[in-house]
Amino acid sequence: MAWVSLFIAGLLEVVWAFSMKQSEGFTRLVPSVITFITVITSFALLSFSMKSLPLGTAYMIWTGIGAVGAFAAGIFFMGEPVTLLRILAAVLIVGGLLLMKLVSA
Template identity: 45%
Template sequence: MAWIYLALAGLFEIGWAIGLKYTDGFSRLVPSALTVASMIVSVVLLGLALKTLPVGTGYAVWTGIGTVGTALLGIYLFADPANAARLACIGLIVVGILGLKMAS
């Protein structure tokens, strides 16, 4: 169950990271409220996952999911650069996440 909590926490981390772009410096009420709610849910789910997972593994996987998801959505939603080097680095993060999952 901890890995499910962790995966969900990572998805909510993506939500708040992308949400920050839509808050316009926290000047827009609805995007700001949704972003703060995503932050809270993400951290609560991370806390639940860390009850049984090693803190280093849990935190690294959480940030890795957030990093990869945010980078990919940035490419898709905001036309962030998608060159080969950047995509290769995203791939390395995915390999690291999978390695931590398999080692735990």
């Protein structure tokens, strides 16, 4: 259950990062509310997963999912540039996440 909670927490990190960008500095109500709700929920799920997963593993997986997810959201929804080096950086993060999961099992 800890891994499922951690994965959902990571996905919510993507949502709050995206909605924070959409809030335009917390000047738009709906994206701001979504940001606050998803931040709190993401942190709560991360905290729950840390009850049984090592700190370094949980935090790395959580931030990795958030980083790669926000990167993808930026490309698909905000028209951010797709370059070979940016893709390589994301692939390296995913590789690190998979390796961390393997050594933590």
